[in-house]
Amino acid sequence: MAQILIVDDDHQLRVSFERLLAAEGYDVRAASSGEAGIAAVREAMPDVVVMDVRMPGISGLEAYAAMREIEPRLPVIIMTAYGTTDIAIEATKMGAYDYILKPFDIPETLRLIDKAVAAARSMRARVAVGEEDAAATADAIIGKSPAMQELYKAIGRAAPTDATVLVRGESGTGKELVARAVYQHSNRAERPFLVINCVAIPETLLESELFGYEKGAFTGASGRKVGKIEQANHGTVFLDEIGDMPLPIQAKILRLLQEQNVERLGGRQVIPVDVRIIAATNRDLEEAVRRGQFREDLYYRLKVVSLSMPPLRERPGDIPLLVRYFLARFAREMGQVDPGVAPAALEFLTAQPWPGNVRELGNTVKKALIFNLGAPLGLDEVRKALGEPLRNEAGPDPEAAESLTRLIRRELGSGRESLFEDLMDRFGQQVIREALNATGGNRSQAARLLGLSRPTLLAKIEKYGLRIESRVRPADS
Numbered sequence: 135m136a137q138i139l140i141v142d143d144d145h146q147l148r149v150s151f152e153r154l155l156a157a158e159g160y161d162v163r164a165a166s167s168g169e170a171g172i173a174a175v176r177e178a179m180p181d182v183v184v185m186d187v188r189m190p191g192i193s194g195l196e197a198y199a200a201m202r203e204i205e206p207r208l209p210v211i212i213m214t215a216y217g218t219t220d221i222a223i224e225a226t227k228m229g230a231y232d233y234i235l236k237p238f239d240i241p242e243t244l245r246l247i248d249k250a251v252a253a254a255r256s257m258r259a260r261v262a263v264g265e266e267d268a269a270a271t272a273d274a275i276i277g278k279s280p281a282m283q284e285l286y287k288a289i290g291r292a293a294p295t296d297a298t299v300l301v302r303g304e305s306g307t308g309k310e311l312v313a314r315a316v317y318q319h320s321n322r323a324e325r326p327f328l329v330i331n332c333v334a335i336p337e338t339l340l341e342s343e344l345f346g347y348e349k350g351a352f353t354g355a356s357g358r359k360v361g362k363i364e365q366a367n368h369g370t371v372f373l374d375e376i377g378d379m380p381l382p383i384q385a386k387i388l389r390l391l392q393e394q395n396v397e398r399l400g401g402r403q404v405i406p407v408d409v410r411i412i413a414a415t416n417r418d419l420e421e422a423v424r425r426g427q428f429r430e431d432l433y434y435r436l437k438v439v440s441l442s443m444p445p446l447r448e449r450p451g452d453i454p455l456l457v458r459y460f461l462a463r464f465a466r467e468m469g470q471v472d473p474g475v476a477p478a479a480l481e482f483l484t485a486q487p488w489p490g491n492v493r494e495l496g497n498t499v500k501k502a503l504i505f506n507l508g509a510p511l512g513l514d515e516v517r518k519a520l521g522e523p524l525r526n527e528a529g530p531d532p533e534a535a536e537s538l539t540r541l542i543r544r545e546l547g548s549g550r551e552s553l554f555e556d557l558m559d560r561f562g563q564q565v566i567r568e569a570l571n572a573t574g575g576n577r578s579q580a581a582r583l584l585g586l587s588r589p590t591l592l593a594k595i596e597k598y599g600l601r602i603e604s605r606v607r608p609a610d611s
Contacts, residue, residue, distance in 0.1 A: 136251045137161040137178075141171035141185035141197065142213065151184065158244060159578070159588045160251075168197030175201050175208070182231075182250040183210040187221050198225050206325055207257040209250040213238075226360040229326060229367070241593065248589045257327045261315040263289060275311050276459050277452035281444040285312070292439040293319035298391060300436045301414040303443030306493030309414040312441055313372045316412055326369035328362050333375040341383050342399055351400025363396055363409055370410045376436070377417030377428060387411075388432045411436070446488040446495065453484045456492060460499040461511070468503065468582070474510040482513055486520070497585055504573075504583055563598040566591070570600070 138160045140151045148164040155162045163180065165171040168189055175183070183201065187194040198210050209231035214222040222233035231250050234243055262274035264286045275282070292299055293316045301309045310329070317327045335343055342351075346361030363371055373379070379387070390396055395406045413436050422428035446453065457475055465472040475483075488494050501519035502511050545553060566584070573579040581591040 135159065135161045136181040136254075137163065138247065138251075139171065139174055139180040139183045139185075140164045141166075141168065141174075141183060141189075141194070143167060143186065143189045147186075154240065154244075155247070158592065160247075168192040168194060168200075171197050172200045172204075175204055179205060179208070181209075181254045182247060183208060184234075184247065185210060185212060187212055187214045187225075193221075195221055195225055195228075198228065198230055202229060207254070207327070209254050211246060211250055223358050223360060226365060229365060231365075244589060244593070248587065253328065256310075256314060256329055257317075259314075261311050261318060263315050273311055273314070274459060275308060275315060276456050277449055278455065279444070279449040279452050281442075281449060282452065285441060285443070288439070288441050289315050289319065292316055292441070294321060295439075296321075296410050297438045298410070298436055299412045299439045299441060301412065301441045301443065302419075303414075303416065304445045304491055305416045306491035307443035307445060308492050309416075309443055310372070310374060312443060313374075313412045313414060316441075317370045317372070320370065320410070322368070322370050322410055326366045327372065328366045328369065329372045329374060330362055331374045332379045337380050340380070341386070344383065345386060345396050345398055347399035348401040351398070355400065358398070361396065361398065363390065364398075364405055364407055366409050367407050368409070370412060373411060373413040375415060376413040377415035377419055377422060381427075381429065384429045384432050388429060388435060391432075391435045446491045450484050453488075453495065454480055456495055457483055457499060460496050461503065464500045464503050470503070470506075471508070473503070473506055473508055476510045476512045478513045479511050479516045483516055500582060500585075504579065559598070562594065563600065566594055566598065567600060570595075 138155050140148050140155075140162065141164075142148055142151075143166050145166070148166070152162045152164060163174060163178075165174045168185075169191055171183065171185060174180070185194050185197060189197075192200075194212060198212070201208055201210060206229070210225075212222040212225045212230050212233040213236060214233055215236050222230075226233060231253065232246055234246060260272050262272050264275065264277070264282070275285075289312065299313070299316055301312045303309050314327070317323060330340075330344060332340060342359065342361070344361050344363055346359045346364055347355050349355055349357050373387070376387075386396070390407070390409075391411060394408060395404050397404055417428075419428055419433050423430045423433050446456075457480060461475060462472050483495070483498075490497075498516065498519045499511075502515045506515060542557070545557060550556060566580070569580040569583050570577070573583060577591060577595070578588055581588045584591065586594075
């Protein structure tokens with residue numbers, strides 16, 4: 135359970151935050167001053183700090199500087215009123231994770247805290263490399279195949295340098311784990327590690343997210359914002375799915391690699407930065423260069439060190455190791471005893487093609503484990519988790535498939551501009567309702583079943599206005 139420290143002299147605000155975040159499944163602590171907040175960080179390191187700027191005694195800026203001395207990787211979100219945003223921006227330049235304006239937009243604040251918790255985990259959670267018996271709570275890169283042995287050696291050689299690293303591999307192979315392993319074994323391991331997904335952020339926002347902007351740079355730019363690259367000064371930036379980065383932004387990344395400086399949107403000041411870039415892609419960059427979709431000069435700048443994650447189908451001998459690792463890890467997370475796996479089930483899993491690679495295998499093991507009753511995972515359980523018919527079952531219901539097809543065809547004729555989003559919401563609502571029904575209203579178990587974080591599931595339940603009657607104890611939901 136992630137721990138959040140709230141630092142604010144306003145008692146009512148602290149109480150409100152405690153209730154709100156506790157309801158989201160966070161462990162919440164509170165401090166009434168900057169001095170008390172520093173002491174709380176020294177006493178027990180939280181995952182994220184949410185701290186006011188103006189407090190009696192030392193300011194939030196001074197408190198942040200002291201916390202940064204204790205733990206440079208600690209994500210700190212600064213709270214500020216509109217009139218004191220310059221102070222919050224200064225804190226962001228110093229490395230604070232972000233800032234939020236009072237009065238708060240609660241959904242946006244929760245999303246920001248969720249992202250900060252994920253960032254904290256990326257920086258601090260150890261990635262075990264080449265340890266098939268890695269601790270169940272640790273992330274690990276698992277495998278003994280020759281290709282994986284070569285990868286481990288390459289990580290060890292590349293990590294201590296400042297060389298740019300390009301991690302290549304299909305979706306689900308574990309490219310971010312490789313990037314984190316390089317970071318954690320580097321000379322910058324005690325500095326920030328920020329992850330930017332070049333696909334998840336809309337093109338119109340990606341440039342400002344990376345480089346920041348000045349007041350008036352575009353419509354809605356009511357103040358200055360510090361970009362993630364500037365914020366990660368002296369640290370590491372991981373650019374995930376860089377193969378999908380728009381060409382104009384590629385040019386700015388090239389300049390960053392060549393000159394080690396950035397300019398905010400709408401600004402003229404050249405800002406020197408010292409960051410290491412690790413990038414990842416599942417695309418064929420050589421083909422993208424030939425098609426003019428990726429800059430050739432940036433391609434050569436990125437592949438100073440190139441690390442490749444082999445797809446799972448090319449290392450089937452590693453699948454039993456991965457299955458046992460996932461069983462131990464997920465059983466511990468769910469408070470269960472590791473049930474083990476039957477030989478027939480393990481043989482079946484090893485023979486699968488796994489187009490989704492390690493991610494798909496992990497999700498399959500988790501789904502099978504959720505409904506396991508303590509016996510070793512059997513063949514029927516893993517077949518069901520993969521969505522395949524059991525040996526004594528018929529195939530998919532053709533009438534249900536035809537009904538769904540008729541519904542989609544009917545809606546396609548409606549002419550609504552938001553048709554795709556409407557249909558996704560409609561199906562998403564039904565999927566979440568069924569997951570909650572299957573787990574007796576247990577939100578945590580439903581989130582695990584769906585592969586969602588608990589805060590994300592709660593946000594979707596609220597969005598869809600679902601009313602679920604829990605059939606478990608309140609503490610379990």
